[in-house]
Amino acid sequence: MPKINTVKGKIDPNDLGFTLMHEHLCNTSAGIPKAFPSLLDRSEAIDRAVNFLDEAEKEGVRSFIDVTTMDLGRDMDLIQRVADRTEIHIVVATGIWIDVPRAIDRGVSVDRLAEAFIRDIEVGLDGTSVKPGIIKVATDERGVTPVNETILRAAARASRHTGIPITTHTSAQDKVGIGQIKVFEQEGLDLSTVYIGHSNDTDDLEYLSYIANKGCTIGMDRYPGGRLGGLQWKERTQTVKNLIDLGLVEKVTLSHDYPMTMMLEDKAELERQSSAYNPDGIAFINRQVIPLLKEMGVTDEQIDIMMIDVPRRYFGGA
Numbered sequence: 001m002p003k004i005n006t007v008k009g010k011i012d013p014n015d016l017g018f019t020l021m022h023e024h025l026c027n028t029s030a031g032i033p034k035a036f037p038s039l040l041d042r043s044e045a046i047d048r049a050v051n052f053l054d055e056a057e058k059e060g061v062r063s064f065i066d067v068t069t070m071d072l073g074r075d076m077d078l079i080q081r082v083a084d085r086t087e088i089h090i091v092v093a094t095g096i097w098i099d100v101p102r103a104i105d106r107g108v109s110v111d112r113l114a115e116a117f118i119r120d121i122e123v124g125l126d127g128t129s130v131k132p133g134i135i136k137v138a139t140d141e142r143g144v145t146p147v148n149e150t151i152l153r154a155a156a157r158a159s160r161h162t163g164i165p166i167t168t169h170t171s172a173q174d175k176v177g178i179g180q181i182k183v184f185e186q187e188g189l190d191l192s193t194v195y196i197g198h199s200n201d202t203d204d205l206e207y208l209s210y211i212a213n214k215g216c217t218i219g220m221d222r223y224p225g226g227r228l229g230g231l232q233w234k235e236r237t238q239t240v241k242n243l244i245d246l247g248l249v250e251k252v253t254l255s256h257d258y259p260m261t262m263m264l265e266d267k268a269e270l271e272r273q274s275s276a277y278n279p280d281g282i283a284f285i286n287r288q289v290i291p292l293l294k295e296m297g298v299t300d301e302q303i304d305i306m307m308i309d310v311p312r313r314y315f316g317g318a
């Protein structure tokens, strides 16, 4: 059975347990943590992350997939310090999100970029020996642009070479998961190693079924969501129920994409808003969503499939 790279070493897919598949300990931008460290109160960010993880652990969360790429300011020092203070398994990512560095936009070939991702996976991230367990890519509302296609193909080749699975950011309203899947298919990727993220930003069952029927995992990973408009959390939960009723429980999993810490000018205001909007942080699914799903008639077994079995199989477990 394949092993999964975590911050503190390799684990067996059976050790994952209840897993949040799309989260972030801290988001900034490429280079910021090193160039402008004063923009972040690092020890405060670490404490906050540990507190959120502790709360989630009490609710049964066992694994946390941090999909923060280099262009989101991935900060390995911060991540490692958080990992040292929690029993929760933390998996980190290589890849590129939507804030594509200009140097990559100007002519990097697919194979050179794939080599860079492979080096991250085989050697370690950002000068550490910590290896990523996942490859993150992102397609926004413009769909698969030329540079995005390069990144998607590079991720697919790195995934085929290393066996590390792919997770995506999408603009679900624009159904851009379809374009991502097309590129991955052209690259000959086994689509069971692909997770199409932010899929609960839409309630379009035809689109969501397409993703599942291709063999990909449907990441219903924006909870509560709706702070900036769009579907509210109960509507998102109804969509989960609808997918279960369509027989797709084996392809659905839930996560928050919760903004624990971001570098913003008015940090206090952001924190006030985000804690007023979601006081449960990354325990929201356990405390709010799962009880509502049960009220809707979803069984404990189906919840375990979504939160334990789907992540385990995605990472290559039986």
Ligand SMILES: [Zn+2]
Binding pocket: 022, 023, 024, 067, 257
């Ligand atoms: Zn995210």
